[in-house]
Amino acid sequence: METKLARIAEVARAKPKDQFTSLAHLINAEMIRTCHKQMDKNKAVGIDGMSKEEYEVNLEENIKDLIARMKRQAYKPQSVKRVYIPKPGTDKKRPLGLPAYEGGGGGGAIYEQDFLECSFGFRPQRSCHDALKVLNVIVNKPEINYIVDADIRGFFDHVDHEWMMKFIKHRIADPNIQRLISRFLKAGIMEVGISHATPEGVPQGGPVSPILANIYLHYVLDLWFEKRIRRQCKGTSYMVRYADDTVFCFQYEKEAMEFYQQLIVRLKEFNLEIADEKTKIINLGKKKDDDNDSDTGSFDFLGFTHYACKMNNGQTIIKRKTSKKKYKASLLRVKEWLRDNRHAPIKELMKTLKTKLQGNCRYYGVTGNTRAISNFIYEIRRCLYKWLNRRSQRKSFDWRRFSLFLNKYPLPKAQVYVNIFQLGAGKSYVM
Secondary structure (H helix, E strand, C coil): CCCHHHHHHHHHHHCCCCCCCCHHHHHHHHHHHHHHHHHCCCCCCCCCCCCHHHHCCHHHHHHHHHHHHHHHCCCCCCCCCEEEEEEECCCCCEEEEECCCCCCCCCHHHCCCCCCCCCCCCCCCCCCHHHHHHHHHHHHHHCCEEEEEECCCHHHHEHHHHHHHHHCCCEEEHHHHHHHEEEEHHCEECCCCEECCCECCCCCCCCCCCHHHHHHHHHHHHHHHHHHHHHHHHCCCEECCCCCCCCEEEEEHHHHHHHHHHHHHHHHCCCCCCCHHHHHHEECCEEEECCCCEEECCCCECCEEEEECCCCCCCEEEEEECHHHHHHHHHHHHHHHHHHHHCCHHHHHHHHHHHHHCCCCCCCCCCCHHHHHHHHHHHHHHHHHHHHHHCCCCCCCCCHHHHHHHHHHCCCCCCCCCCCCEEEEEEHHCC
16 A cells, blocks of 8 residues: 555656546555554544444454445545533633544545645644744744734634635546545534534544645645745745644735735635734844834744844844743643542552653753743642642642652653754755
């Protein structure tokens, strides 16, 4: 299977304007078996109530039945189960889609060859840290002075199906694959036992959703910015996109302002709109400008606040730190977990806590962010002290005994895990 996909990728790279007319043959037992192995066993179940372990009990029979349904065109993706999960620190909840177990898998081998260097989200060998590294190079270029920090309102809920299928047909002419994608888009949503049609949007939660989102924004944003906006700008301009989170960088304020207006019009053509309250034009503060209508300050991207810092030599550079919003949310999640699990066996409690903290440290432990990581660990240590002393009516620790306890069960230390200056994917875009 990997050999076949590699061959398709090779052909797609060599013939960027050609369409693929026969892909349905790839959907065979080998591919489905591979997709099954890649599924997360801890993933919440959809409306079919099927988990990975349950599907595996009769795996070969289930695969045979699924292929038979696909061949006679009887396979129809089930509705996505919509649940709402709380946002830490607020009373709000965000929707989460849980597809049925057979709710789609697939590869982006064809389109991966078409995607541009400025795109990072949900692509092989490309991570959030790669996007941050490239953005660091861009915003610290002497000629880059303005940022358009753009937020698309409810992107996944407003993807236009007609445009989506047009974009698919640019490269995929196989009617069987087109039919499968169309059925996935129109599968509907099941919420509190009630089925709702989905005339627009891409159901979140399934493995195919990120691929479709990338395809849509590839045509709506990436190509448009690269082929039109950058060419019409007299100054330097760049963009960095991770899924639907995008930062646009400009040399001149006037061109940043003009682009913002063009972006509103462009998105409207494709059933999308700017979230005005979350979108702004920012002056990075590298030069004095008395006639300045843009905000001077910071912007957030991928959980980090990017801000200007003046050095001793008078030069202004852009640094980053954990955003207040993400810091508070992460802290609250761990504190709530400690409260709810304070009576767990000590060894198990400390092992899980260490894992949670390591995950946070490894993501936010980028160059220049050690203080935020150190503060985060300190806050968790104080919270741990509090809840361990509430395991019983009698106080278990004073600070001296607690220090000895942490010698036995040490928490992670603040350190740099990611060198922000060591470029990986996307290097050619900024060099």
